[in-house]
Amino acid sequence: MQAANSNGASGEAGATRDFVTVFVGETMFGLAIDRVHDVFVPAGVTPVPLSPPEIVGLLNLRGRVVTALCLRRRLGLPAADATGAGMAIGLEQGGETFALVVDGVGEVLKLGADTHEPVPINLDARWRDLALGIHRLDGRLLVVLDVDALLVLSHDRAGASAA
Secondary structure, X not given: OOEEEHHHOOOXXXXXXXXXXXXXXXXXXXXXXXXXXXXXXXXXXXXXXXXOOOEEEEEEEOOEEEEEEEHHXXXXXXXXXXXXOOEEEEXXXXXXXXXXXXXXXXXXXXXXXXXXXXXXXXXXXXXXOOEEEEEEEOOEEEEEEXXXXXXXXXXXXXXXXXX
């Protein structure tokens, strides 16, 4: 299979990596466990006027103001039917804390290079630049997300493309 994004190249053949699994609808995504700092239920989200569409708002996480980012919106998916608040994953990027709002959080998976594949060329274009690769698991795919790319917001992307 040809890769669209070579970011997902694995190093050592016998090495394993741990991923926190998160769900948006029925789709399973993986976040490198070393990037995840918290798992919590988001509460008291304050909307931010004129923010990019993927920003849900700001929330208080143990005394810190955190930017809440909706993974569903970031991936270009329609709004969820459920009225539940979902779950959030605490991530750090450049000294800032972000809450990645997802539909659900699964388990931690330890995966090796034997199930890893590069980003498929037929992966949706909205997801291609946000993925590091995939893992084929028993009847399911785990799309490994690139946290650095995920946290580049639309105003950042517009500024980067104008430069």
